[in-house]
Amino acid sequence: MMQDYLTIALSKGTLLKPTLKLLEEAGMPVEGVTEDSRAMVFNFEEEKIRYIMCRPTDVPTYVEQGAADLGIVGKDVIVEQGKDVYELLDLGYGYCRFVVAVPREKDKVNLRELNYKRAATKFPVVAENFFRSQGLQVEIIKLHGNVELAPIMGIADMIVDIVSTGRTLRENNLVELVKIMDSTTRLICNRVSYRTKYDQIRPLLESFAKIIEKGGNK
Numbered sequence: 001m002m003q004d005y006l007t008i009a010l011s012k013g014t015l016l017k018p019t020l021k022l023l024e025e026a027g028m029p030v031e032g033v034t035e036d037s038r039a040m041v042f043n044f045e046e047e048k049i050r051y052i053m054c055r056p057t058d059v060p061t062y063v064e065q066g067a068a069d070l071g072i073v074g075k076d077v078i079v080e081q082g083k084d085v086y087e088l089l090d091l092g093y094g095y096c097r098f099v100v101a102v103p104r105e106k107d108k109v110n111l112r113e114l115n116y117k118r119a120a121t122k123f124p125v126v127a128e129n130f131f132r133s134q135g136l137q138v139e140i141i142k143l144h145g146n147v148e149l150a151p152i153m154g155i156a157d158m159i160v161d162i163v164s165t166g167r168t169l170r171e172n173n174l175v176e177l178v179k180i181m182d183s184t185t186r187l188i189c190n191r192v193s194y195r196t197k198y199d200q201i202r203p204l205l206e207s208f209a210k211i212i213e214k215g216g217n218k
């Protein structure tokens, strides 16, 4: 019966490899689960586990709607989207941080000098909330990627983006001015599934927690 399956939405891309490693360590089936195929649904009949392969930004939607019981996705995406889901566990890997970055020659600017300036970002909610919390009025320019290009091309004075190694900033002549918040990968859960499928969720949660306690999966 379809109902018996526990469905987990996986983020393809950067997070997939450490996620599969964690699942495998937790004793979950992962054989043949890859983003290199056209398949987007992976069923394990015996274990009653189903994975769906999603764009990271779509994971919270599948979980909120109940199409997936659980999801594995970055905190950055969770805070930006504010979906109505439970966040069950910090999985520790996929570290990055939200920052405001400016062109290198502006590295001495005071935060106050950003008032009335333009910020390009893929994360308009995070950016708006941050600038509002600082009492600044900043025009948000929403882009879908490669936001480092915006200051180079003169359509923005700064960016709000996630930084991991800092390499992309460096290579585009930008410097971090302020950190907004840290982000790591989280296990999220549909609110109804948490009650109705708790017996299936609990062992998984316990295995993940044990692995993380032991030093995790960074």
Ligand SMILES: Nc1ncnc2c1ncn2[C@@H]1O[C@H](COP(=O)(O)OP(=O)(O)OP(=O)(O)O)[C@@H](O)[C@H]1O
Pocket (backbone or CB within 6 Å): 011, 012, 013, 014, 015, 055, 056, 057, 058, 073, 074, 075, 076, 077, 094, 095, 096, 162, 163, 164, 165, 183, 184, 185
């Ligand atoms: N250096 C990094 N670059 C991008 N993402 C990172 C980095 N370090 C950690 N992450 C985490 O990995 C997640 C997925 O990033 P990835 O680049 O694979 O997808 P994306 O292209 O941003 O997603 P989408 O396809 O939905 O636009 C991010 O949301 C973040 O939580």
Ligand SMILES: O=P(O)(O)OC[C@H]1O[C@H](OP(=O)(O)OP(=O)(O)O)[C@H](O)[C@@H]1O
Pocket (backbone or CB within 6 Å): 144, 145, 146, 147, 148, 161, 162, 163, 164, 165, 166, 167, 168, 169
């Ligand atoms: O500090 P670094 O290790 O250089 O990583 C940061 C880069 O990674 C992210 O982009 P992503 O790979 O998600 O591409 P995108 O901008 O096209 O979404 C982010 O938007 C930066 O551009």
